[in-house]
Amino acid sequence: MTGSALYEGSTRHRRFSPVPHEFSFHLYLVLLDHDDLAGDPAMVEPGGILGGSLWPALRFARADYLDGDTTTRLGDAVRTLVTERTGVPPTGRILTLTQVRSNGYVFNPITVHYCLSPETETDSSPRIDVAVLEVTNTPWKERVWYVVDARPGAISDPEHGVSVAEVDDRGRIRSEFPKLLHVSPFMEMDMTYRFTATPPGDRLWLRLENLKIDGDLVDKVFDADLSLLRSPLDVGTLRSAAIRHPFQTLRVWSAIHTNAFRLRTKRIPFVRHPDRT
Numbered sequence: 001m002t003g004s005a006l007y008e009g010s011t012r013h014r015r016f017s018p019v020p021h022e023f024s025f026h027l028y029l030v031l032l033d034h035d036d037l038a039g040d041p042a043m044v045e046p047g048g049i050l051g052g053s054l055w056p057a058l059r060f061a062r063a064d065y066l067d068g069d070t071t072t073r074l075g076d077a078v079r080t081l082v083t084e085r086t087g088v089p090p091t092g093r094i095l096t097l098t099q100v101r102s103n104g105y106v107f108n109p110i111t112v113h114y115c116l117s118p119e120t121e122t123d124s125s126p127r128i129d130v131a132v133l134e135v136t137n138t139p140w141k142e143r144v145w146y147v148v149d150a151r152p153g154a155i156s157d158p159e160h161g162v163s164v165a166e167v168d169d170r171g172r173i174r175s176e177f178p179k180l181l182h183v184s185p186f187m188e189m190d191m192t193y194r195f196t197a198t199p200p201g202d203r204l205w206l207r208l209e210n211l212k213i214d215g216d217l218v219d220k221v222f223d224a225d226l227s228l229l230r231s232p233l234d235v236g237t238l239r240s241a242a243i244r245h246p247f248q249t250l251r252v253w254s255a256i257h258t259n260a261f262r263l264r265t266k267r268i269p270f271v272r273h274p275d276r277t
Contacts, residue, residue, distance in 0.1 A: 003033050003036060004030070004031060004033045004036055004037070004043065005031045005232065005233050006029075006030055006031070006230070006231045006233045006238060006241060007029045007200075007204050007228035007229065008026075008027070008028040008029075008229060008231065008241055009026070009027070009226070009229055010024050010025060010026050010027065010226075010227055010228075011024065011025050011027060011224060011225060011226050012025075012224070012227075013222070014223050015263070016220055016221055016222065016223075017219065017221055018269075019263075019267070019268055021266060021268075023255070025251075025252070025255055027099075027248055028242075028244075028248070029226075030050070030060075030098060030238075031200055031204075031230075031233070032060070032074075032095065033093060033094075034074060034075025034078070034093070034094045034096065035075065037073075038073060044060045049234065049238055050100055052101075057101075057103055058100050058242060059100060059104075060100045060101070061101055062074055064106055064108070065111065075094040075096075078090075078094050078113045078132060079094060081132060081145060081147070085145075085147045085157070085160055085162050086130070086147060086149055086162055088151065088154075090115035090129055090130055091117075091118050092115060092117045092118045092119070092126055092129060093115075093119075093126070094115055094116075095113070095114040095116065095200060096112070096113050096114075097112045097113075097114070097200070098112075099111075099249055099252070102242070102247060102248055102249045103247060105249050105250055106249045107136070107138065107249055107252060107253045108134070108136055109135070109136060109137075109183075109252070109256070110133060110136075111133075111134040111136075112132070112133055112134070112197070113131070113132040114130075114199070114200060115129050115132070116128060116129060116199070117129045125171075125199070126199065127167060127173075127199055128150055128167075128197065129149075129150055129151050130147060130148065130149050130150065131147075131148040131150075131165070131195070132145055132146070133145065133148065133195065135183065137181055137182060140273070140276065142182075144161060144180050146177060146180070146195075147162045148163055148165045148173065148177070149162060149163070149164055149165060150164075150165035150166070150173045158178050161177070165195075170198070171198060172196055173195075173196070173197055174195070174196045175194070176193065176195075177193055177195075178191075179191045179193055179210070182271075182274060184271075185260065185271055185272070185273070186260065186263045186264075186268045186270065186271060187221070187271060188271055189271075189274060190212075191210050191211060191212055191221065192210075192212075192213050193208060193210065193211070194208070194209040194211055195209075201230065202229070203229060204229075204230065205226065206225070207223055207224070208224050209222070209223040210222040
């Protein structure tokens with residue numbers, strides 16, 4: 001299923017060790033189909049529903065993603081990144097799952113760019129060929145990109161954030177790769193991520209797990225899920241979601257820091273950023 005859409009549901013974060021901790025958060029995300037936007041860019045231009053004119057002001061800003069180069073369309077920048085990292089250009093549609101600016105502010109702990117397989121006459125439900133996970137930490141706003149490649153013949157390159165993914169009978173991709181960015185001050189760097197995701201459809205689901213691996217021993221320290229339902233992306237659905245989830249991007253930032261305080265009160269050890277004082 002392609003085309004821009006609105007997804008609404010919840011995210012759940014669970015900490016398993018050294019002390020259990022869990023919270024959930026209701027939210028909405030937009031899915032942008034960059035092939036559609038290239039043919040009809042009005043949605044993200046001034047006057048469009050994501051151009052900043054809708055109350056409360058919701059705005060897609062190209063500068064918030066990847067290299068921030070506003071002279072290059074985001075879909076083209078994703079294709080360039082995947083080509084540079086893997087040597088093989090994606091050939092299907094590019095979709096981006098993200099929060100947009102709300103009242104001028106945005107913080108995306110993770111944005112997912114889906115590179116789909118080409119549509120054919122016999123297969124109108126493209127699978128995920130490549131997923132690019134754009135991860136940003138707080139408060140430093142540093143960013144890395146993990147490229148999860150599920151195409152035949154894909155080659156892993158952990159140093160440059162490229163990992164090979166398997167695809168199961170349900171179309172879910174799954175991959176494991178080393179952690180490259182200090183994200184949480186309560187999580188060590190020496191960890192492995194396990195990423196599992198379904199293609200965007202009527203439902204969208206993904207999970208990111210933090211694993212501590214020591215030989216044959218695998219200890220799951222943390223996981224985060226997104227479980228969302230699809231709606232059309234139009235003025236009505238977007239306004240309704242914004243009213244149900246006011247100031248969402250600020251609330252996401254607040255939830256991250258509130259739960260960091262709760263982890264501290266549970267005496268979970270503090271881990272300093274390896275490159276900063």
